[in-house]
Amino acid sequence: MFSLEFMRLAAVAGVASALALSVLGVYVVLKRVVFVGLTLANVATLGAALALALRLPLELTAIVASLGAAAALAAAATPRRVPVESVIGWGFAAASAVTVLILARTAADADAMRLLFGNVLAISRFEAVLAAVVAVVVLAVHVAFAKRFVLVVFDPQTARAAGIATGAWTVLLYLTIGGATAAAVHETGALLAFALLVLPATTALLATRGLKAAFLAAPTIAVAAVLGGLVLSFRWDLPTGPLTVALLAAAVPLAALFGRLRDRFGRRT
Amino acid sequence: MEHRHPLLRFDDVTLGYGERPVLRGLSFHVCRGEFLGIVGPNGSGKTTILRAILGLLRPLAGTVTWAARPVLGYVPQREQIDTIMPVTAMEVALMGRAPRLGPLARLRAPDREAARHALERVGVGHVARRLFRDLSGGQQQRVLLARALTSEPDLLVLDEPTNGMDLASEHAIVELLTELNREAGLTVMLVTHLLQIVLNTASTILLIEDGRVLYGEADEVLQEDKLSELYRTRVRLGTVAGRRTLVVGGSSG
Numbered sequence: 001m002f003s004l005e006f007m008r009l010a011a012v013a014g015v016a017s018a019l020a021l022s023v024l025g026v027y028v029v030l031k032r033v034v035f036v037g038l039t040l041a042n043v044a045t046l047g048a049a050l051a052l053a054l055r056l057p058l059e060l061t062a063i064v065a066s067l068g069a070a071a072a073l074a075a076a077a078t079p080r081r082v083p084v085e086s087v088i089g090w091g092f093a094a095a096s097a098v099t100v101l102i103l104a105r106t107a108a109d110a111d112a113m114r115l116l117f118g119n120v121l122a123i124s125r126f127e128a129v130l131a132a133v134v135a136v137v138v139l140a141v142h143v144a145f146a147k148r149f150v151l152v153v154f155d156p157q158t159a160r161a162a163g164i165a166t167g168a169w170t171v172l173l174y175l176t177i178g179g180a181t182a183a184a185v186h187e188t189g190a191l192l193a194f195a196l197l198v199l200p201a202t203t204a205l206l207a208t209r210g211l212k213a214a215f216l217a218a219p220t221i222a223v224a225a226v227l228g229g230l231v232l233s234f235r236w237d238l239p240t241g242p243l244t245v246a247l248l249a250a251a252v253p254l255a256a257l258f259g260r261l262r263d264r265f266g267r268r269t
Numbered sequence: 270m271e272h273r274h275p276l277l278r279f280d281d282v283t284l285g286y287g288e289r290p291v292l293r294g295l296s297f298h299v300c301r302g303e304f305l306g307i308v309g310p311n312g313s314g315k316t317t318i319l320r321a322i323l324g325l326l327r328p329l330a331g332t333v334t335w336a337a338r339p340v341l342g343y344v345p346q347r348e349q350i351d352t353i354m355p356v357t358a359m360e361v362a363l364m365g366r367a368p369r370l371g372p373l374a375r376l377r378a379p380d381r382e383a384a385r386h387a388l389e390r391v392g393v394g395h396v397a398r399r400l401f402r403d404l405s406g407g408q409q410q411r412v413l414l415a416r417a418l419t420s421e422p423d424l425l426v427l428d429e430p431t432n433g434m435d436l437a438s439e440h441a442i443v444e445l446l447t448e449l450n451r452e453a454g455l456t457v458m459l460v461t462h463l464l465q466i467v468l469n470t471a472s473t474i475l476l477i478e479d480g481r482v483l484y485g486e487a488d489e490v491l492q493e494d495k496l497s498e499l500y501r502t503r504v505r506l507g508t509v510a511g512r513r514t515l516v517v518g519g520s521s522g
Contacts, residue, residue, distance in 0.1 A: 030354050148372050151364050154354050161323040161343040162368035162420070209400065210353050 012103035016135035017184035025201030037197035041190035044182035053071035061160035070178025118189025207255035306467030309477030343421030352402035365419030407438035423440035
């Protein structure tokens with residue numbers, strides 16, 4: 001089946017998005033900001049809807065919108081009267097509503113469906129290359145600066161006291177999340193982009209016992225689910241995105257069970 | 270106290286948030302090798318002073334002067350750390366090297382050796398490979414202390430290091446800090462709400478109570494009349510087994 005070009009392009013884009021989002025997801029889950037991913041995915045979709053309405057370059061507008069929202073979320077001061085999650089929720093609701101309103105007025109049904117739910121089997125060569133380039137940049141940044149990101153997420157006050165610009169590192173973290181999410185949303189849809197960000201990291205953190213192991217397990221799980229989703233959806237004639245999300249979701253309780261058994265077994269030995 | 274060159278000096282400093290002052294006219298200094306205890310109840314402004322020392326809060330008035338910007342080994346309250354991250358004690362200790370190394374540098378053998386040495390020095394070398402979140406409160410506090418020592422600091426700043434500890438763990442931490450100060454010559458600033466913690470360890474004490482400040486060498490500050498006036502209740506000092514003890518209230522005699 002990978003002799004077909006659309007399957008090869010889907011595999012390249014899917015694996016690239018899986019690698020970038022799953023590594024970033026470890027930070028997203030540990031920082032307890034999983035809805036940042038959902039909001040950024042919806043802001044990227046809003047950017048694409050705007051691009052469709054205003055005849056702007058689709059991918060570029062989606063990435064710019066997502067990067068802008070990522071920087072705003074990272075830099076926004078925590079409100080005093082409501083938790084920061086409420087601001088993230090506001091962004092999610094507003095972006096979703098405006099996207100649907102724009103698409104209702106401007107886009108054909110097929111375009112609207114593709115923007116909202118994605119279709120990894122219908123992507124172009126350019127989109128596959130873009131996803132791969134974004135993944136390489138995101139992974140390079142995170143491999144190079146892993147120690148800084150870990151310190152800033154683990155104990156920001158001590159990092160600040162040591163003279164590390166925690167605000168700038170948090171903005172960089174959110175920008176990479178925004179960039180990777182926007183690049184993935186157009187091919188995979190907001191649901192799969194969000195699932196790739198959150199579920200492999202959750203599975204990895206439940207199944208493993210260390211940060212390095214989690215950072216290795218999360219992309220392995222994500223890539224396996226993406227390739228498994230492609231193959232099974234081709235064989236069973238099912239939609240690729242939802243099937244991939246279902247595979248990722250099924251891995252979470254299995255990992256939780258495995259983690260519990262391992263902890264129990266580990267304590268007895 | 271004036272015979273040595275101060276490492277850090279607060280001169281008539283007003284600290285606060287926005288335009289609202291929390292502490293006014295604060296003056297004290299810390300010299301190399303000194304052990305300063307900053308003591309006050311919750312809400313008295315201890316954390317505000319700590320934030321100013323760490324460079325996280327600018328004074329509203331007055332000046333904070335460093336002789337030369339030292340390497341600060343900061344030990345936060347362990348409750349401040351979100352233990353969800355699955356890092357080992359060794360990985361936490363190694364974080365102390367990060368500011369020295371720069372963002373792109375790799376950890377090398379001397380860095381690992383420094384972290385291992387620091388963990389052993391504070392008595393938790395045997396848990397180096399265990400997850401930080403799986404350790405007891407006392408062990409976590411020691412690992413955070415080891416992280417500060419791994420940075421090879423000029424000044425160790427500790428925020429309520431004995432919070433929530435049992436008596437034995439509390440005593441062990443205080444003894445360890447005393448040893449680091451007296452034997453290794455490390456300058457220590459310890460923030461606590463319990464005067465008893467620094468009674469036998471601090472060389473200088475800064476007491477804050479209800480906006481009033483009492484500062485000086487320990488022998489100067491730890492006097493019954495001064496403490497009784499500051500706390501507005503009878504405070505008595507005594508000695509048991511060669512160590513200072515403190516009793517608040519009680520009958521006279």
